[in-house]
Amino acid sequence: MVKLLEYEGKDFFKKYGIPVPSGYVVKSVNEIQPINFAMVIKAQVLTGGRGKRGGILKVSNLPEARKALDKISTINFDGHYAKQYLVESAVNVVKELYISITLDRSKRLPILMASTEGGMEIENVPDEKILKYYINPFIGVSLYIKRELAKELKIDKKMVGTLYAIVDGLWNIFKNEDAELVEINPLGVTEETLVAMDAKVVIEDDALFRHKNIEKVDETFDELEAKAREKSIAFVKLDGNIGVIANGAGLTMATLDTLTLWGGKPGVFLDLGGTDDPAKVTEAFELMCDAEPNVVFVNIFGGVTRCDTVATGLVNAIKNIKPKFPIVARIRGFHEVEGRDILKKAGISSFLDMKEAAKNVVDMVGGGA
Amino acid sequence: MAILLNKNTKVVVQGITGHQGLFHTKAMREFGTKIVAGVTPGKEGELVDGIPVYDTVKKAVVEKGANSSIIFVPAPFTKDAIIEAIDAGIKLVIIITEHVPFHDMVEVLQYSKIHNTRIIGPNCPGIVAPGISKIGIMPNSIFRKGNVGVLSRSGTLTYEIVNAITESGMGISTAIGLGGDPVIGMTFIDGLSLFQDDVETEAVVLVGEIGGTAEEEAAEFIEKNIDKPVVAYIAGRSAPPGKRMGHAGAIISRGRGTADSKVKAFENAGVKVAHLPQDLPELLHKAMKQ
Structure with a gap:
């Protein structure tokens, strides 16, 4: 998923007719323009709870604004610092609402959610205070839904047109931009109008081929995970010291679970996926080495991915790298005899039984200590 | 008996001339699956393992009686391939392709309901009934x-x-x-x-x-x-x-x-x-x- 920064989301809002406070983005104090009325300086980071951590400050003149930006620039947001700041007109809100469109997995339909309890995380809003509407992709948000929303959210008559425009804008962003989530929280109600105080827009990775203009930014900030992603290898960094290479997401998860059950602590989840190219296996193993595990457990069930392909790739990698950690393999399935033979010649013994192999791995690192 | 598959299951492979399509067409045949046609737009007239390749799913249905489809086409074209299969009257569509945008699937699933077509997948290994048929990998x-x-x-x-x-x-x-x-x-x-x-x-x-x-x-x-x-x-x-x-x-x-x-x-x-x-x-x- 590609999470957009607030100002990027607000750029979409403007384009799709959703009112936002006037403002501009700066990278440093020197770019702040003279200030004549109350403004806010907002850290542009993806981390939640910005406000609580002091990432949003209200200012009323230029010196104050500069000071605020300096202060915000020193805040550590989960290992990440703001590089951009949104300088925005402060808005006097009477009420804060919530509205979003996202995917409902089990209904397999978009869901529109709205609440009078804006400003807090929607997970903390009691269910009975959330309005929910499933949206058919071919129909969009029907007029009756918008009418009902206006009524339930107690929108002033003069602002109903704006609410309808906001709902239409959200739906159009969700659909046209392949969003996973479009959220306005809070949606500010002022004396005159409605205005999107914040913007959360998440675009789906798999649809980026339709949106060449959207840059794929990495939200994990982990160097190895980013590197793996470039190579289309599913790689997840965990807390432990056992590296796991398996084929298929389900089997890789099950391998982690098995090690954990024996008291081991997995440190890397690496799913080879389906491959018939030993070079991809070599690449994956090199990546694993960079994570510096204490032991590596290779668990393969050969099907589309042949056991001998994996073994060849593995042996090629080991020849070059000469890893310091031991490798335990468990090889079953298509071409398993050939695979085990190749490993044996390279001095790697392999198991048939996954449980037994996992236990052996955990024993090697002393119960994951 | 099994579910969804029977001796009358006749499969068209959408994306049959690709790397995966070729490999798994062969493997499915070895399992006993009746593969009656393949589809790759622009390659009509070719044969894969003796299986005729057509430009359209419709032709596979009309000429060969295909009633099930397996899809190997790349993700950007998967939605279109599924819609084509549904429009041609296919009642069981299995999608092997990974990384299909979920927005595409949301639409396809609504469309398949109207036409009473069963969709399995995407990003799935398919369906197997030993002794009867296999549509998958x-x-x-x-x-x-x-x-x-x-x-x-x-x-x-x-x-x-x-x-x-x-x-x-x-x-x-x-x-x-x-x-x-x-x-x-x-x-x-x-x-x-x-x-x-x-x-x-x-x-x-x-x-x-x-x-x-x-x-x-x-x-x-x-x-x-x-x-x-x-x-x-x-x-x-x-x-x-x-x-x-x-x-x-x-x-x-x-x-x-x-x-x-x-x-x-x-x-x-x-x-x-x-x-x-x-x-x-x-x-x-x-x-x-x-």
Whole structure:
């Protein structure tokens, strides 16, 4: 998923007719323009709870604004610092609402959610205070839904047109931009109008081929995970010291679970996926080495991915790298005899039984200590 | 008998001339699948292993009586390929392709409902009924005919479990990989209701994983509607929240989709959950004896 920064989301809002406070983005104090009325300086980071951590400050003149930006620039947001700041007109809100469109997995339909309890995380809003509407992709948000929303959210008559425009804008962003989530929280109600105080827009990775203009930014900030992603290898960094290479997401998860059950602590989840190219296996193993595990457990069930392909790739990698950690393999399935033979010649013994192999791995690192 | 497949299942392979299409067409044939045609736009007139290639699915239906389709086309073209199959009158579409945008699937699933077409996948290994047919990419050698139905959100883990069932002396009536994406066609519930009515199937294995609420919904359905024994395995018990574990759908987000919640739901519905995939055959044995 590609999470957009607030100002990027607000750029979409403007384009799709959703009112936002006037403002501009700066990278440093020197770019702040003279200030004549109350403004806010907002850290542009993806981390939640910005406000609580002091990432949003209200200012009323230029010196104050500069000071605020300096202060915000020193805040550590989960290992990440703001590089951009949104300088925005402060808005006097009477009420804060919530509205979003996202995917409902089990209904397999978009869901529109709205609440009078804006400003807090929607997970903390009691269910009975959330309005929910499933949206058919071919129909969009029907007029009756918008009418009902206006009524339930107690929108002033003069602002109903704006609410309808906001709902239409959200739906159009969700659909046209392949969003996973479009959220306005809070949606500010002022004396005159409605205005999107914040913007959360998440675009789906798999649809980026339709949106060449959207840059794929990495939200994990982990160097190895980013590197793996470039190579289309599913790689997840965990807390432990056992590296796991398996084929298929389900089997890789099950391998982690098995090690954990024996008291081991997995440190890397690496799913080879389906491959018939030993070079991809070599690449994956090199990546694993960079994570510096204490032991590596290779668990393969050969099907589309042949056991001998994996073994060849593995042996090629080991020849070059000469890893310091031991490798335990468990090889079953298509071409398993050939695979085990190749490993044996390279001095790697392999198991048939996954449980037994996992236990052996955990024993090697002393119960994951 | 099996579910969804029979001796009259005639398959068209969409994307037959690609690397995967070629490989698996051959493997499906070896399993006994009746593959009647392939489709690759612009390649009409070619033959793959003696199978005619057409430009359109319609032609495969009209000329060869295709009633099922398997899709290997790249993700950007998958939606169009599914719509084409539905419009041509195909009633069972299996999507192997990974990384299909979920917005495309949301639309396709609504469209398939109108036309009464069953969709399996995307990002799935397909469906196998030993002795009858296979539409998918699961390895042939692990299957033996029997009385166990399998429904799984995983690929390789399904092979692992099917293999363990086979080695324990049992066999499979039908095994279906539902796919690892957040938006998929056929669900556990769809599969369970078919297995309930299938005389050949005596017990069902569900292979779930973290993410979403499909397992919880299945558990509720089992309690009310299924009297055949059901056992389960959930992958990802040790997975941390917020991390996508390989599958697009395998993520614990905002406290939802945890393995704990799924295991509990199953146990409350009387479904025994194996700690390790290899423990499933024994659970299955016990459940079937009762």
